[in-house]
Amino acid sequence: MHKIDVKILDPRIGNEFPLPEYATPGSAGMDLRACLDEPLLLAPGQTELLPTGIAIHIADPGICATILPRSGLGHKHGIVLGNLVGLIDSDYQGQLMVSVWNRSDEEFIIQPGDRVAQMVILPVIQAKFSIVDEFDSSNRGQGGFGSSGRN
Ligand SMILES: O=c1ccn([C@H]2C[C@H](O)[C@@H](COP(=O)(O)OP(=O)(O)OP(=O)(O)O)O2)c(=O)[nH]1
Numbered sequence: 001m002h003k004i005d006v007k008i009l010d011p012r013i014g015n016e017f018p019l020p021e022y023a024t025p026g027s028a029g030m031d032l033r034a035c036l037d038e039p040l041l042l043a044p045g046q047t048e049l050l051p052t053g054i055a056i057h058i059a060d061p062g063i064c065a066t067i068l069p070r071s072g073l074g075h076k077h078g079i080v081l082g083n084l085v086g087l088i089d090s091d092y093q094g095q096l097m098v099s100v101w102n103r104s105d106e107e108f109i110i111q112p113g114d115r116v117a118q119m120v121i122l123p124v125i126q127a128k129f130s131i132v133d134e135f136d137s138s139n140r141g142q143g144g145f146g147s148s149g150r151n
């Protein structure tokens, strides 16, 4: 398994709050916890930036991390991400932060240590542009935005 350096910024991580881990051998994501000192009430429509208590340094430009909503929180309670998806650059060394957005019309309380989002590590291809006047022809050409019809 790939190794990534992690700094523990909050002493509760690794003790009362486990370090993020894969819940099952086939898990794609590891859950991130809200490193809060007290419960946080999220009013309908409210967005808050939550600390996770850890920093990672991916270091390899061919890898990134993404922060995604948890399906249960998003579907049942309307707790999703204020940035929809978080993207963690390989050279970022600051604390991992989770922007939580209560898109529901009910209050939601986040407790310290709650698993609020999940992080997925993905490969990245960095590309350089090569300027051309014409592209090699393709089947699709410029068709898009429903050009193939609905059914
Ligand atoms: O949900 C997130 C999204 C981003 N980040 C951190 C890691 C990422 O590498 C950095 C910058 O993110 P991004 O490039 O998406 O934000 P920006 O608004 O473009 O900020 P910057 O000008 O710092 O690049 O912020 C998080 O901790 N959580």
Ligand SMILES: [Mg+2]
Binding pocket: none
């Ligand atoms: Mg940026």
